[in-house]
Amino acid sequence: MKSLIETGFYYISGHGRGWAFSPSDLQSRFSRQQADTLLSALAAQGKIRRVARGVYEYPSYSELLGKTLSPDIDQVARAYARKFGWRIEVSGNTALNLLGLSNQIPATYLYLSDGPSRSYDILGQTLEFKKSALKTIGFKYRESMLLVQALKALGNSHVGAEVINKVKQQFEPSQRAKILRDTRGTTSWIYEVIKTVCQD
Secondary structure (H helix, E strand, C coil): CHHHHHHHHHHHHCCCCCCEECHHHHCCCCCHHHHHHHHHHHHHCCCCEEEECCEEECCCEECCCCEECCCCHHHHHHHHHHHHCCCEEECHHHHHHHCCCCCCCCCEEEEEECCCCEEEEECCEEEEEEECCCCCCCCCCHHHHHHHHHHHHHCHHHCCHHHHHHHHCCCCHHHHHHHHHHCCCCCHHHHHHHHHHHCC
C-alpha cells in the first residue's frame, strides 16, 4: 500500500503544481482499483485535492499568501477533455481572463467543445462546455490557443504596448519560440502581434 501511494504521488507530482487529472489519466500506470485507492489516500493526506466529481488536482501553493490557490480552470477543462475524449477550444472572454487581460472575474469560464453541452461546479467556480463548431483546434500548444483567442476577442484596434507587455510576461522564452512556430497559419494581424510578443 505504501509503495503504491508513493509511486502514485511521484507520478502525479511529476506533472507539476496545478495539474488537474481524472482516474483515466492514471490508467497507463495503475489499475482502476489501484487508482481509486491511491487517490483516496492522497486526498485524505491533503497531497491532492478533489475539485469536482471524478476530477482532482495537485494544487498550487502560494508562499507569499500562505495558502493553497484556486484550481487552474484551464487545467481542469483539459482534464475533462481527456476524460471524455472531447476536443475543446477556450472562448475569447475566458482566454482574456486566463491571460490576465481582463479584470472582471467571470461568472462562468466557457469552453467550446465537440462533446455535449455541460456545466460543472469547480469549488464555487462554474466551468461550462458548449457544443460548437471548433475553429482554432489545430494548435499544438494550449498557450497558442489562449493567445490567439484572447487577441481575437480584443480586436486589432485594442492591442497596444500595454497588452503586448502584459502578455509577454505570461510566457517563458522557451514557450515563446514554440508559440511562434505553432501560430504561423493564423490571421496575419494576429501573427504580427504574436511576433512582437515573442521577441526577446
